[in-house]
Amino acid sequence: MSEFPRNDLETAMLQAADDPVARPDFYAALLQARIYVIGDVSADLPDGEFRISEGDTISLANFEFEDGQPYIPFFTSLEALNEAVSGETPYLSIGTRELLDSTRGNFLVLNPGQDIAKEFTPAEITHLLDGTPISGTGEYQLDKGVAVQISPPEDEPVELIDALTRLFSRHGAIKRAFYAQMLVETQDKPLSLVIALDTDGGMDRLIREMQMVIPDTAPEDLPVDIVVLGDANSLVDQYFRTVNIAPFYERSWGQRLRGFFVKS
Numbered sequence: 001m002s003e004f005p006r007n008d009l010e011t012a013m014l015q016a017a018d019d020p021v022a023r024p025d026f027y028a029a030l031l032q033a034r035i036y037v038i039g040d041v042s043a044d045l046p047d048g049e050f051r052i053s054e055g056d057t058i059s060l061a062n063f064e065f066e067d068g069q070p071y072i073p074f075f076t077s078l079e080a081l082n083e084a085v086s087g088e089t090p091y092l093s094i095g096t097r098e099l100l101d102s103t104r105g106n107f108l109v110l111n112p113g114q115d116i117a118k119e120f121t122p123a124e125i126t127h128l129l130d131g132t133p134i135s136g137t138g139e140y141q142l143d144k145g146v147a148v149q150i151s152p153p154e155d156e157p158v159e160l161i162d163a164l165t166r167l168f169s170r171h172g173a174i175k176r177a178f179y180a181q182m183l184v185e186t187q188d189k190p191l192s193l194v195i196a197l198d199t200d201g202g203m204d205r206l207i208r209e210m211q212m213v214i215p216d217t218a219p220e221d222l223p224v225d226i227v228v229l230g231d232a233n234s235l236v237d238q239y240f241r242t243v244n245i246a247p248f249y250e251r252s253w254g255q256r257l258r259g260f261f262v263k264s
Helices: 008-018 020-032 078-082 096-102 122-130 158-168 204-216 235-242
Strands: 034-041 058-060 070-075 091-095 108-110 118-120 148-151 174-184 192-199 224-228
Touching: 008 020, 020 096, 020 158, 020 204, 034 078, 034 096, 070 078, 091 096, 096 122, 118 122, 148 235, 158 174, 158 204, 174 235, 192 235, 204 224
Parallel strands: 070 108, 192 224
Antiparallel strands: 034 058, 034 070, 034 091, 108 118, 148 174, 174 192
């Protein structure tokens, strides 16, 4: 297997594999990149570089997962593609965004057969292209009239807080960030973790990046609610106004603050 990384996109992919906070940058670079796919165009076109016109049909190769689910492979470099096949294979170079948009509803895998690979589900692809939340992630329903309480969590979500602290330090919009847990009296385990943000606005991009970081750093099977403070009628706002809890992140120095209570 050839040396990895071989280009800037693969460098970003390597960093993202080791650090969840690097994943938003990797996804942004991926959407701007040109990648390689196994396939050809059903048109009489010359060898070498050419432009695909409206009406041309692209035939893409499909691989299969062990359970028989098909997926479309795509690659960060020609070397990665060549290592996934044997013999002469037709291939195309295409923009990632165009590929994902034209294959919506399919599973795709970036660099199958390489030491570092990434599966993309249809929901993830929709999230990347449209910025919509991944359906079914972090969702729960409560019956009408159920009493909900907020309190400091018993177990500190260390990995999540460390990742969010480093993410927030790269964005000027976050003034302070807090965390707590949401509880229902009739349940033994917390309903969710709450990340409460005191901001200057302009949160759309940051919330999308948080949704990329949280799934791999939050405690298993525990949803995470993102709440932007500022609604005086909100249960979360009322909690943080009345309870003397220190933020885990504060913009003035951009580092983690330990402990729940502010010392005078």
